[in-house]
Amino acid sequence: MTNIDRTVDLDRRGRDWYIDKAVSWLVFVGGASAIVLILGIFAFVTKEGLGFILGPMNFVEFFTNPAWRPTSRPPTYGILALMAGTASVTGLAMLISVPFSLGAAIYIGEFATGKVRETLKVLVELLAAIPSVVWGFIGLSIMNPLIIRVFNVPLGLGILNSGIILGLMAAPIMTTIAEDALKAVPDSYREAAEAMGASRWQVILKVVLPAAKHGLMAAVLLGVGRGFGETMAVLMSSGHSINLPTSPFDSVRALTATIAAELGEAPGGSDHFRALFTIGILLFLVTFAINLTADIVVRGKGKR
């Protein structure tokens, strides 16, 4: 019987069958690589940082002392001023970029059409591609003299400069994600509202924005994550001096920038070296929390 023969033939474990099995394992390993790598990052950063956490670190001092003097005798390891620096710069950046990005996303997603829309999307994408060291250079050599002249201050490197630069850097990412969120709202929602006689703006305000709420929140969160973790641009445009800031013109130092500036000078295995890795653990955990929250926010919407 030919039928039976064919069944037997399909069940035979020939070369193709083994190749298929081998490949499915291979791509599984590839698929799992992201998990392995993220665990690896945490493990290696923690491994170096643990010597500091279990050794000379004083938790209360670490988080409440504004003095970061790793090379003084005796050294003090306090990151309060660094946290204040990161917070002030990221905060200003968000103040600037959140309204503008959401506005741009609404314009690109809901108002613009055809060629204009495509061009704007491409421009936003190119914006996102500018490397952070170039942004830092712009802060240093274009924004710095500009701020000095406009505000008549002695130094243009500080919260204002860094905040504007970071705002411009985070904006394209937020715009893209926010526009995706708007696009994910089904057209039938819009049509239903328009059929009831709502104007375009009423549709956006009463239907599209509420429906895209979670995606927009995720966009803002990811923008915060980007600003928080930015290194080179902040290092070059913030002035990099340890300060508890009181004015937007104050020069500050960020957590990320501190690692970038000092890792090269800290001897491997020293307390200073390990303290920098400890800051790294903190950065990792905070960005992980931000990304996880954004993921949960987006998923929370899917369940409803």
Add this chain to the structure above:
Amino acid sequence: MFAATALDHRNRRTQRAFKALFGLMTLMLITPVIIILTVLVVKGGPALSMEFLFSAPSNGMTAGGIFPALVGTVWLVAVALLASVPVGVASAIYLAEYAPDNWFTRLINLAIINLAGVPSIVHALFGVGAFVLFAGFGESILAASLTLAVMTLPVVIVATRESLQAVPKAFREACWNMGATRWQTIWKVVLPNSISGILTGVILEVSRTSGETAPIMFTGAALFLPFLPQGVLDQTMALSLHLFVLSTQVPNVPEHLEYGVALVLIGMVLAMNALSIGFRVYLRGRKKW
């Protein structure tokens, strides 16, 4: 009956006002960047010459060109691609073709989002801990490129996954019905139909990789080297780090030199990106399904 009422007029005015407002916001995001790019071109343009591109820095980096940095960036990007493209494509094939919708797949996706979201300086710390110290590569192109590869892996995975998922399910079903195995289907049908999308992702990764600075600062890029790298265990100069060094570490660098380096770097990155975008638009135009 359908004549415009006062309410209609008001609604239309509100709508016009908001359209103008949001359009203005979009413009205000884009204008500063256009101004900045113009300044870079105007101030950096005069520095560009064959000699600038093909000679080494001289006079304590206050004169000369950028050749070693240019060559170094090519090395770093090439080695990073060799490491990340195979892993990234395998990962994307798993996610698009094999992965069931379960907690493990969710975990992979979360890991990818986090790999992309972890600050670049934390990637640098990982590179120092894992590749420079633990694996014993020392500060070398290999260590720096692997760090870059880990960091930009999500770019390849996401782009490849998207282009695999864009191949219609019917293509696969037709192939399975002919008795082909899963891998034969992927190899003969799915990959050929998505290769250009994957390429777009790779170009995007080149652009990302060549601009990164923080991850290579402590893993293999040097401030200044009088010679070109001979192999993957050598240190190297890099364009991105060179810009940082010229603008913060070296006193009295002539302005046009700094702007020249910035212009070459941003030109490279934007050209790659434009290529990738153009490629994507072209592909969308000639899609067969």
